[in-house]
Amino acid sequence: MSAETRDAGYDEFLDAIASDEGYYLACPEGHGSVPPTPRCPVCGEPDLSEEPLSTTGVLEDQTRIHVAASGFEGETPYVVGIAEFGPVTMTGRLRGGADADLDTGAAVVPSVELSDTTGSRMLVFRPSK
């Protein structure tokens, strides 16, 4: 799979999240994965179906970033969170609240927002109201 194909798949995934039609990929064994992926990362099954993504996730972990990756220097410090949405776990930027000192276990909702410095789209988690 080329990088171009991967980006195209990820753009579609972000489009779906942005229009509240988020989905994940499920294999016949019930393993979930985040698009795009050609086969189940757990069992290798290539026959994946799109299933509706839960609209609310549970924050599992978070890390405050002080030294950013190239291109994100102007945004530090920021917080990256890992949230579980049923069978899939996703990584995204935490925004909202105190930007965003959420407790582990807090409910978060996914959205697609723009990076302050690069203007590119990224996955963002905000506290669930």
Ligand SMILES: [Zn+2]
């Ligand atoms: Zn599987």
